[in-house]
């Protein structure tokens with residue numbers, strides 16, 4: 001059976017300090033090819049193919065964590081708006097068949113941190129910056 005990349009992240013707590021938050025039900029990591037600056041993924045600890053396969057308790061919890069991150073993105077990254085979404089099935093744009101929730105901050109014109117390129121692979125500096133800006137804000141809020 002093929003290795004599931006999100007199972008691997010959830011069980012090994014990510015690689016190289018990618019994990020921004022974790023508890024007994026989920027982990028939060030930066031999206032490797034972010035749609036916008038600060039895009040994170042809330043990933044279930046247990047493998048479910050998508051949201052429809054997951055118990056309601058897990059879904060509710062993951063959206064609560066997504067809310068914490070959305071607030072942190074507003075407060076610490078200066079986001080003006082946020083998308084919270086989950087894709088169910090390849091035709092809906094789901095790339096990895098393991099339940100995850102996207103939390104994507106959106107910025108007013110000129111307010112996005114400079115030098116950010118959408119959909120480019122993230123760097124170690126970017127990882128460190130997100131960890132510094134988001135982990136503390138989430139810890140304070142939770």
Ligand SMILES: [Zn+2]
Pocket residue numbers: 004005006007008046047048097098
């Ligand atoms: Zn998995």
